[in-house]
Amino acid sequence: MPKSPMIGARVPQQWQQQINAIALASGRKEAEVVREALGQYLGKTDPGSVKGAIASLEDRVTDLERKLAGLGRLVGE
Template sequence: MAESPMVGARVPQDWQQQISALATASGRKEAEIVREALGQYLGKNDPGSVKGAIASLEDRVTSLERKFAGLGRLVRE
């Protein structure tokens, strides 16, 4: 596999915080978030990867909803 070239850029602090928050929320690396954003800007995104990321987030939300429902039952008891 060929090595990908490295591209670097400085961003405002609030952008970095948003990138970090998105990475944490989606369970992905910051580099993946930045690559996806650049891909969107350049019109180079793989629709399959975007759909996969959405499906993964939907699964995580469903799991959290189940956990919260269980906590709600414990609180009422």
């Protein structure tokens, strides 16, 4: 399978920090976040991948809410 072409660009430090934060929050790599952003800009987004990402984040939020409720019971709230 042929490799995808590589494109590089310098961005402000603040952008890189935001990209990193999004990547950490969504469990993805920075490169995936940048590809998705470029795809949105170019009108090339895959609705399936966006729905999948949303579903994944919803699952993670539900799991975190369940864990938080369990912690609340442990500390007597």
